[in-house]
Amino acid sequence: MQHEGQVRLHPQKFVLWVAMGSIVMMFAGLTSAYIVKKSQANWLEFALPTVFWFSTITILFSSLTVHLALKAFKAREMKQYRLLITVTAALGLLFMALQIMGFSNLELRNIPLFGPKSNSATSFLGVITILHMAHVLGGVIAILIVFLRAYNSKVKNYSSVGIEIISTYWHFVDILWIYLFIFFNWLR
């Protein structure tokens, strides 16, 4: 039962939380498939590319910038907000570039991710990481949309809901990568 004055979660924010639960289920499905597969024969052990450490630092740092961007928006410091949100999107793209560097590093070490000579250990790494990158890309696109809207809008926009949703999602994608990073590094 609701009472007057009780502040409920904004419906769109709520949708985001349910969607994040859904995304968690997808990665839970993939990582449990990984565990099942690992216990079976023909599993290749290999060292993760070092560049994944840098991508991890990058995405952690981008969480900080998106947090500061939200704070700047709420304080109506629009110049700083625009700078910080641009940096966040750029860090997102940098993260993806570093991940791809990691893939080519594996290829150089003659550990193919896909194709007939690949082992499912590396294929899993490839599929899961690419899927995660797709989610980072989704965040970058969302930032672009909110960013362009801030310029185009004829009326002044004081609602922080859009940027709040993006910031929550961005932290989520960050935490998701941390989970995957720990999973790939130490749970294997």
Added chain:
Amino acid sequence: MSNEVVLDLHGSTSIAHDVHHGHDAHHEHHETFISKYVFSMDHKMIAKQFLITGMFWAVMGGLMSVLFRLQLGYPDSTFPWLEDILGKWAKGGHISAEAYYALVTTHGTVLVFFVLTAGLSGTFANFLIPLQVGARDMASPMMNMLSFWFFFLAGIVMLSSIFVETGPFSGGWTAYPPLSALGSASPGSKTGMDLWIVSMALFVVSSLLGGLNYIATVLNMRTKGMSMTRLPLTIWALFFTAVLGVLSFPVLFSGFILLIFDRNFGTSFYLSDIFVNGVGALPNEGGSAILYQHLFWFLGHPEVYIILLPAMGMVSEILSTNARKPIFGYMAMIGSMFAIAILAFLVWAHHMFVTGLNPFLGSIFVLLTLLIAVPSAIKVFNWLTTLWRGNIRFTPAMMFAIGFVSLFISGGLTGIWLGNSALDIHLHDTYFVIAHFHIVMGVASMFGMFAGIYHWFPKMYGRYLNNTLGYVHFWITITGAYLIFWPMHYEGLAGMPRRYYDYSIWESFKQFSDLNRFISTVAMIVFATQLLFLANFFYSIFKGRKLTTKNPWDSTTLEWTTPIKPGHGNWPGEIPEVYRWAYDYGKDGRDFISQTTPVGADESVH
């Protein structure tokens, strides 16, 4: 607090405007044909789009079953007209084995996903959630529209797979590898499988968009006074359905992603040590087809309840309304639906008892599977006690609701057989399984859907369906359903395997040739009866008897407080406030009390 207040709290201009879709009657905006009937954002129109698209797929899927039943019932006869409609798939009027498998596969996929998931919960979640919780529309009407169009697109892709040269996918609706992973495995595994997987991916996106919306609307958009325990059971059922979908479809999706990589990028998630005739030994090593089964059935089992729960919810509502009695055990109903939703995630391996599953693990899944009998039995007893000494009105909707209970009991009891891993060694992949799931999930949920259509048709179109045709539809369908599927139990117990093309060449199954012919004949009659229902449906949209009152069934719930033909926004003025639960029938000498009636001083407390 009404939705408007919630939105104003966040006092926002641009974002809140997207959500603030309260188009009150006094500023009805201009609607073109495109925005009203095609790219509509009105949940009621989207519901009708889901329903009619679902009907199209039901006819397609039903027609496919008639075609393959023709093969099973008359394996030695030829039907020249089949060559006219199927071409090379029925050379000389005889359906080819390849076409038979394609028909069986597409029948399964279409009925499970397009008809009983999108057609059932897509229709009624969209239609009933905003109307019964007292909201002007869904949390995100835009996502809702996208949900339908993704479904529509999935349908187009699936439909196109029927027309490709190598035919649609033919490896069974579960799409187990290696048939689904290797293009060289069979003709249907080529382009047909590519289209199948694209179609299913689009369908998963549609389900997720819809499910997110349903959950957010139920939890966030209820009108003032509509606490969770005042919700009609339909809403609870649709809510649990959405939760199941949102948590299980992504896992299916991850299974599909791995499948796509195995098909197209040479990985070995599911493939190992395979030799294909004419191709040679494949390089894939170390994969496991069982892994796919785990991922598939982790969705596949909740999917059964995604199909069944909406039917259960609507049946509860319709039984109570037409028995003029409060639903028996309202909280027990919610509790048992909750239990079903939890257990749905813990029983998937009972589809895999004979895959070489560790028998100890199997015994745990037996226990969890049989536990589902407890909430199911609670629901059945509550439906029966709701009917007990009720002042029953046998409307067509009520007939179908009672039919649902009957089918759910009959099909549920054989579930107790199949849930035992020891019995499953004999029964697995026989007609016993076909009989079980068609009765308990397929036909029962179709009955729930029919009950819902007959009951809410007046709200959808402002007219009634023809009653006489409704009774004809009911009696032929329920008799036919039992005549089709009851004998299959005997065939299954005798060991007759499913998915075979021609049983007449097997000495042990020759005895069933007359029975198979009988089943096929009944199937055709029942299919024709569904066309009668469709005729009734479309005729009544335009020419049915008009509604003269807002509340034709003397019902308590909110949807019957809207105008006969509600506009976008549902209520012309304020959204009504709710003061009581949804089942005040026969209380204190009054036939029914609407949820919008304040609790009187002289009333006994519920």
